[in-house]
Amino acid sequence: MTAVGFLYPGYSAEDDYERIEQLFASDVRLPVVHTDIGEDAHRVDALIRMGEADRLAAGVEELRLAGAEAVVWACTSGSxxxxxxGAQEQIRNLARAAGMPASSTSFAFAHALQHLGVSRVAIAATYPEDVAAYFAGFLKSAGVEVTATRGSGIITAAEVGTWGRDEVLELALAGDHPSAEVVLLPDTALHTAAYLPELEQVLGKPVLTANQVSVWEGLRLTERKVWAEKLGKLFARPE
Known part of the structure; x- marks a missing residue:
């Protein structure tokens, strides 16, 4: 059995991890521990506090008891x-506290893009524009060309967690750009696991979403390969 642990801020779309685990239909387990988010706000100062080392370290013992072999800070904006x-230092601190390999959703996006061999992306974010711009800057540091960045102005993760299929499709379509090779939906508070095949069919290109890439990153850390067609191009079996 392989177990990947996730530190998830608050309560919004954490059931995506259970759905993904079920889609694997294998011996992969994805235990989730909820971290204290403090203030639920997509605002830079609140997000920095959300990702502080002591908040993350508080959840690692529970993940160790769950048998986790690696841990992912399942929060894009909080990294x-x-x-x-700074995000690299955050992960180094988490790895030391957990005593196991660690990463975050932000690095998961960068590594997933490398895996797919693509470098031109469009960002379709739930965040306010200024927060979405931080993500674009992070990706540029990874050598990624950001062709378009769209923010939706949503302040709280709680509101994002109420979005369903129609809102997710609308967000992805609005954020796409003709020159982008892939569309990114970066918020782990957004339910996306159930919509990945339809998203890729409608857009005609790969779509990477926060909870999807977080799981992929955790498996990468454990060197475990799992294929699941219903989780999009990222989890497609090599041809």
Whole structure:
């Protein structure tokens, strides 16, 4: 059995992890521990506090008891607001506290893009425009060309968690750009696991979403390969 642990801020779309685990239909387990988010706000100062080392460290013992072999900070905005170097330090601190390999959703996006061999992306974000711009800057530090960035102005994760299929499709379509090779939906508070095949069919290109890439990143850390066609191009079996 392979177990990947996730530190998830608050309660919004954490059931995506259970759905993904079920889609694998294998011996992969994806335990989730909820971290204290403090203030639920897509605002830079609140997001920096959300990702502080002590908040993350508080959840690692529970993940160790669950048998986790690697841990992912399943929060994009609570990592990329630190910038590339700051986000790396955040993960180093988490790995030391957990005593296991660690990463975050922000780095998961960067590594997934490398895996797919693509470098031109469009960002379709739920965040306010200024927060979405931080994500674009983070990706540029990874050598990614951001062709378009769209923010939706949503302040709280709680509101994002209420979005369903129609809102997710609308967001992706609005954020796409003709020159983008892939569309990114970066918020882990957004339910996307159930919509990945339809998203890729409608857009005609790969779509990477926060909870999807978080799981992929955790499996990468454990060197476990799992294929699941219903989770999009990222989890497609190599041809």
């Amino acid at each position: 990329f607001v630190y910038g590339w170097e």
